[in-house]
Amino acid sequence: EPEVTQTPSHQVTQMGQEVILRCxxxxxxxxxxxxxQILGQKVEFLVSFYNNEISEKSEIFDDQxxxxxxxxxxxxxxxxxxxxxxxxxxxxxxxxxxxQPQHFGDGTRLSIL
Amino acid sequence: xxxxxxxxxxxxxQEAETVTLSCTYDTSESDYYLFWYKxxxxxxxILVIRQEAYKQQNATENRFSVNFQKAAKSFSLKISDxxxxxxxxxxxxxxxxxxxxxxxxxxxxxxxxxx
Numbered sequence: 599e600p601e602v603t604q605t606p607s608h609q610v611t612q613m614g615q616e617v618i619l620r621c622x623x624x625x626x627x628x629x630x631x632x633x634x635q636i637l638g639q640k641v642e643f644l645v646s647f648y649n650n651e652i653s654e655k656s657e658i659f660d661d662q663x664x665x666x667x668x669x670x671x672x673x674x675x676x677x678x679x680x681x682x683x684x685x686x687x688x689x690x691x692x693x694x695x696x697x698q699p700q701h702f703g704d705g706t707r708l709s710i711l
Numbered sequence: 712x713x714x715x716x717x718x719x720x721x722x723x724x725q726e727a728e729t730v731t732l733s734c735t736y737d738t739s740e741s742d743y744y745l746f747w748y749k750x751x752x753x754x755x756x757i758l759v760i761r762q763e764a765y766k767q768q769n770a771t772e773n774r775f776s777v778n779f780q781k782a783a784k785s786f787s788l789k790i791s792d793x794x795x796x797x798x799x800x801x802x803x804x805x806x807x808x809x810x811x812x813x814x815x816x817x818x819x820x821x822x823x824x825x826x
Contacts (some may be wrong), residue, residue: 631814641756641802641816654813689756700755700814701745 600624602703610709611680619675619706621690630673631691631700632665634658641689647673677708685710690701713738717817724793732788732820742819745779745786750800754811756826759770759801762786764808768787768789790822796823 603622611617623630632644645655647665662678673692677684687707690702724730736745743775747759762770762779762788769777776796777788803817 633814633816640818643806643813645817646813656813687754691756697744697808699758699761701758702748704755 602692602701603691604706606687606706607704608707608709608711613678613682613710617677617680617708617710620689621673621675621692621703622671623673623690623692624694624701625671625703627680627692627694628666629653629693629696629700630656631693632675633689633691633702635687635689635705636683639684641677644675646691679708680708682710684708712809713740713743713805713807714813715803715815715817717801718804718818718821720818721818722822723798723825724790726795727788727792728793729791730793730822732801732803732822733789734788734804736784736785736786736803736815738805738807740807740809744806744808746775746790746804746806746814747775747777747788748802748804748816749797749799750807751796753817754760756802760788793824795824795826797824 605620630647635641641658647658648655664676687705690703690706693700716735743764745762749757749759760772774791777790800819802819806814
């Protein structure tokens, strides 16, 4: 069964550095999402992406965050200047259509030192 | 804003027994979707079951079934004949039909299955 894949599984970065988290959504899916889960807390929606543009974003997704689909397969989340509070699990998800279920990747654990 | 509440941080069940995980949500919308996701120690979020709010019939997927009470805004998950592989964090999630990109999750319930 096709899967959403995320790399790396664990990223350790110094505070203030830029980080890029990568995702390969399921190939025939058109909608892409990023979520984050701070340790011990809820999974929180960050952003959704469709037709090469952001379709919706939460209040968490401020100017230090950006998303991109640089080619036909990858979907990336960039954090420009990381802060300690960005430490979390980041999940990528994709769905075939607007109302179809979202399929999640394994997540990237981001640790900011 | 829609919120999802899972009031049981941890649950335990004996192998082969049945367990019910609770979920309530708050919304003013009439059309939406509800989900249960499973997150085993391997971390991947796996869709367990999905319910459309306009459907009165409760969704069923093999050993997993839901009790959807729209008026009460309740969406519980029943796992029958529990297996060791069912041990995981279970998240209840809500998604509006009008804003499908915004999925709201509950805090999760950690299920332990005892042999």
